[in-house]
């Protein structure tokens with residue numbers, strides 16, 4: 001894995017179009033740095049995993065669509081799932097495998113896994129990267145067994161989300177520049193309707209980083225001298241508005 005990350009990093013910075021998946025190769029060394037460019041994905045993974053109850057039967061399967069480098073894995077530890085990750089990006093999958101994820105290289109719009117195989121499907125920070133996001137929803141629902149659980153989080157298709165998640169966040173060390181194409185942001189009502197069409201009654205709620213923790217983290221980042229972090233990662237907390245970032249949780253009808 002180190003060879004892949006190192007060779008991706010050694011190509012140096014290049015300018016890619018917004019949402020170009022090759023950005024994940026260029027940023028491969030950032031995935032597991034707690035204060036790196038993907039720091040917020042760690043906080044979101046913790047919040048997403050909190051929506052997943054422990055498995056009730058041996059060998060339950062959780063399919064993690066767009067798993068990236070497997071940041072969900074430590075937060076699922078002890079919950080009893082087999083964790084299978086699907087992603088387009090090989091450099092990320094190699095890291096996910098190092099963290100115990102069974103990886104499948106593939107497109108979340110056409111997943112090479114059988115119908116009804118999953119007890120849980122997770123789609124964390126994925127839909128807003130896929131132009132055909134309804135096809136990801138269809139695949140997620142196809143993979144779920146009746147009674148299975150869908151958990152996801154994504155960015156809403158609103159002017160506020162474009163302001164906060166692109167114009168502001170891309171100036172902070174929490175979001176890499178160009179990682180999002182705001183034209184792909186996902187309208188929460190359309191997402192709920194699409195899930196309903198595929199038998200999942202999705203409930204959504206707004207989420208955000210806790211303000212105090214986020215400010216302390218940003219301050220520490222600004223003052224960072226390379227010393228080990230003593231500031232805890234900000235928690236992701238529920239918020240009344242779904243206008244920027246939101247989570248969804250729903251069960252597939254039997």
Ligand SMILES: C[S@@+](CC[C@H](N)C(=O)[O-])C[C@H]1O[C@@H](n2cnc3c(N)ncnc32)[C@H](O)[C@@H]1O
Nearest residue numbers: 041066067068071087088089107108124125129
């Ligand atoms: C923002 S990252 C989120 C990664 C992970 N879910 C997390 O929260 O740490 C988006 C991931 O989606 C993957 N991705 C984008 N489009 C995809 C597609 N059509 N099929 C599968 N993976 C995709 C990217 O390679 C990247 O790893």
